[in-house]
Amino acid sequence: MMRLALTALVLGFAVANPAHAEFELSFYTGFQTAPHSDVEGNDPNGIGKFDFTTAWEGRSNEMPPYWGIRGTWWQPNNIGYALEMNHAKVYADENDKEKNGFDILEFSDGINLVTVNVLKRWPSVERPWIPYVGAGVGVSVPHVEVETSSGKTFEYQLTGPAVQWLAGVSYPVSENWSVFGEYKGTYSQNEADLHDGGDLKTNIVTNALNVGVSFNF
Numbered sequence: 001m002m003r004l005a006l007t008a009l010v011l012g013f014a015v016a017n018p019a020h021a022e023f024e025l026s027f028y029t030g031f032q033t034a035p036h037s038d039v040e041g042n043d044p045n046g047i048g049k050f051d052f053t054t055a056w057e058g059r060s061n062e063m064p065p066y067w068g069i070r071g072t073w074w075q076p077n078n079i080g081y082a083l084e085m086n087h088a089k090v091y092a093d094e095n096d097k098e099k100n101g102f103d104i105l106e107f108s109d110g111i112n113l114v115t116v117n118v119l120k121r122w123p124s125v126e127r128p129w130i131p132y133v134g135a136g137v138g139v140s141v142p143h144v145e146v147e148t149s150s151g152k153t154f155e156y157q158l159t160g161p162a163v164q165w166l167a168g169v170s171y172p173v174s175e176n177w178s179v180f181g182e183y184k185g186t187y188s189q190n191e192a193d194l195h196d197g198g199d200l201k202t203n204i205v206t207n208a209l210n211v212g213v214s215f216n217f
Helices: 002-014 094-099
Strands: 022-033 037-043 048-054 067-074 079-087 090-092 104-107 113-121 130-140 143-148 151-156 160-172 177-193 199-216
Touching: 022 177, 048 094, 067 113, 079 130, 090 094, 113 160, 130 177, 143 177
Parallel strands: none
Antiparallel strands: 022 067, 022 199, 037 048, 037 199, 067 079, 079 113, 090 104, 104 143, 113 130, 130 160, 143 151, 160 177, 177 199
8 A cells, every 4th residue: 555655656756747736645643533333234145234433443543554645746835735544553442353254354454435635724934833724635545354153354445535624734844854743633434345345444544643754856
C-alpha cells in the first residue's frame, strides 16, 4: 500500500505545473481511535445472518503502524489540492466478536482511505506557525480480515465511499522542511465480500491526532 500511495503521488506531481504551484509532500503518524459501530451481514455457511454493535480498537502503536502520506499542490491564493492515503486501522472488541461467532474481525492492515482533498492555510509575516484546515472525499480500500467457522477472508477490497476532515498547524524549521500537528477525522462505508459468498457491512468513523514532517519544493 505504501508503494501504491507513493506511485499515485508521484504521478500526480508529474502533471502539476511547478511554475504556478508549490508542492508539499507530508508524512505522518499518530494516535487513532474509532467509536462503536454496527456490523451486519450474512455468512451463509457459518454463523448465518448477523447484526450487532461492536467497539473498535485503534491500537496505533502496534504493528502494522498507523500512518499517512499526503501530496499537496499549494496555489498562490493559499488554497491547496491534495491526494492522500490514510492507513487507519481498527480491531473489533474481543468479547463482541467472539459472542457473535467471529474468530477474527478487523481491518488491521488498514482501512486505507484514498481521498482527494481541498485545504486552506493562513500564513502570516507576524508569526512563524501556519494554521490550516481541509476536507476530502474518496474511497475505502481496506484489508478485510474476517474469520468464522466457515473459513477466512483475507484480502484487499474496494468497499465504499469515504470522507475526511482535518485541522492543524504547520511550523517551518528550514527553507524546505516543516513539522506539523493536526486532528483528522474520517468516515467510511464498508461493504465487504466474504469468501463463501456472504457479505459484511459496517460504517467506520476514526479520530486521530497526527504529528508529521513535510518537504516543500
